[in-house]
Amino acid sequence: MKNExxxxxxxxxxxxxMKGSAPLIGVARDHTTNGSGGYKRGLSIxxxxxxxxxxxxxxxxxxxxxxSDETLPFFTQFLQFEAGxxxxxxxxxxxxxxxxxxxxxxxxxxxxVVTIVRPxxxxxxxxxxxxxxxxxxxxxxAASSAAAIGYLAHNGNQNTNWLPICQQxxxxxxxTSGAVVSSFVSVVxxxxxxxxxxxxxxxx
Amino acid sequence: MAKESxxxxxxxxxxxxxxxxxxxxxxxxxxxVAAAAGGGYKRGLTIxxxxxxxxxxxxxxxxxxxxxxAEETLPFFTQFLQFQAGxxxxxxxxxxxxxxxxxxxxxxxxxxxxIVSIVRPxxxxxxxxLxxxxxxxxxxxxAAAAAAAAIVYLAHNGNANTNWLPICQQxxxxxxxTSTAVVAASISVVFFVLLIVISAIALKRH
Numbered sequence: 001m002k003n004e005x006x007x008x009x010x011x012x013x014x015x016x017x018m019k020g021s022a023p024l025i026g027v028a029r030d031h032t033t034n035g036s037g038g039y040k041r042g043l044s045i046x047x048x049x050x051x052x053x054x055x056x057x058x059x060x061x062x063x064x065x066x067x068s069d070e071t072l073p074f075f076t077q078f079l080q081f082e083a084g085x086x087x088x089x090x091x092x093x094x095x096x097x098x099x100x101x102x103x104x105x106x107x108x109x110x111x112x113v114v115t116i117v118r119p120x121x122x123x124x125x126x127x128x129x130x131x132x133x134x135x136x137x138x139x140x141x142a143a144s145s146a147a148a149i150g151y152l153a154h155n156g157n158q159n160t161n162w163l164p165i166c167q168q169x170x171x172x173x174x175x176t177s178g179a180v181v182s183s184f185v186s187v188v189x190x191x192x193x194x195x196x197x198x199x200x201x202x203x204x
Numbered sequence: 205m206a207k208e209s210x211x212x213x214x215x216x217x218x219x220x221x222x223x224x225x226x227x228x229x230x231x232x233x234x235x236x237v238a239a240a241a242g243g244g245y246k247r248g249l250t251i252x253x254x255x256x257x258x259x260x261x262x263x264x265x266x267x268x269x270x271x272x273x274a275e276e277t278l279p280f281f282t283q284f285l286q287f288q289a290g291x292x293x294x295x296x297x298x299x300x301x302x303x304x305x306x307x308x309x310x311x312x313x314x315x316x317x318x319i320v321s322i323v324r325p326x327x328x329x330x331x332x333x334l335x336x337x338x339x340x341x342x343x344x345x346x347a348a349a350a351a352a353a354a355i356v357y358l359a360h361n362g363n364a365n366t367n368w369l370p371i372c373q374q375x376x377x378x379x380x381x382t383s384t385a386v387v388a389a390s391i392s393v394v395f396f397v398l399l400i401v402i403s404a405i406a407l408k409r410h
Contacts, residue, residue, distance in 0.1 A: 087365035090354045122408045129404045144347040145354035148296045159293040162368040198335040201408045202328045
């Protein structure tokens with residue numbers, strides 16, 4: 001095997017520490033940070049896109065529930081002939097909560113952009129993770145309580161004599177059910193966002 | 205300016221190996237120093253995590269059992285309502301009991317992972333597993349607590365527009381027990397949020 005030799009001129013002023021080993025260690029560290037910065041930046045871009053999708057899901061849920069009014073053309077003995085989201089306090093909570101979730105997601109977009117630009121900074125990611133966890137719990141609470149009321153509206157409860165109102169208000173029930181489904185989709189997005197932030201935070 | 209020259213031999217595999225292992229030893233030394241410094245507060249966080257898990261186990265078992273035993277039989281007979289109320293009269297409460305029981309058993313099964321994180325504060329994999337599964341279980345707990353809260357609210361207040369009568373006026377003890385269970389489940393939700401935040405802080409690099 002043939003040996004090749006090369007001569008490198010090292011200026012004396014540049015090496016303040018140990019002369020032989022400092023440049024080698026410096027090169028190795030740079031390589032490691034460049035490598036981890038790459039996939040973390042990819043995770044941050046995916047995080048940003050997921051946030052955009054979650055904004056759409058949350059605002060669709062709030063809007064659909066808000067506009068789910070229905071007026072029946074006839075008059076029945078026991079029930080009102082009008083149904084809207086403001087007839088049920090749980091649905092009111094749902095609309096307010098989903099609007100707040102959409103607003104929070106919009107405000108968190110700049111933080112997500114910061115994590116794309118600086119993939120190794122942990123403070124924005126940690127802040128996003130904590131706020132996303134709280135927002136996810138809030139979102140799930142709204143979705144789940146509206147689902148419970150929606151289930152009651154569809155099936156009623158014989159033991160408590162709560163009649164199912166969906167048999168009269170078909171459109172209203174359809175729209176509220178659609179809003180609840182959209183809100184559950186937003187919850188799934190939040191779960192993925194939290195896990196993404198957790199994975200991107202971990203050290204090597 | 206004095207210049208220094210050095211000669212590098214390229215081509216011998218033993219030379220390359222020697223220089224890279226020299227680098228690795230130095231890296232390891234530096235990494236070792238950093239590890240000893242970071243392990244202290246992470247171990248403390250994980251011990252707090254373990255204690256939170258024990259508290260959450262107690263609360264979730266309490267919530268599930270209080271809802272399970274929330275029966276009431278009225279001494280008289282009314283025209284429109286049954287004179288008995290139990291958790292199995294409401295599908296939402298059935299969902300509550302089953303899912304909070306699942307959450308309690310998940311917490312018991314997650315205790316070994318927490319212990320592993322205490323013993324090895326710098327290991328990433330157990331913490332990441334705990335973070336992901338805690339997130340999923342937080343979702344389930346919040347769902348159960350919120351759905352049961354919606355039904356408890358209805359039972360207390362009724363709804364004039366849909367002609368749903370408030371049953372708490374007849375079944376006072378039943379309503380009290382179910383409300384207590386819902387409050388306990390909500391407290392466990394707060395515990396889960398804290399657990400997730402602890403795992404995230406302990407995961408982050410320096």
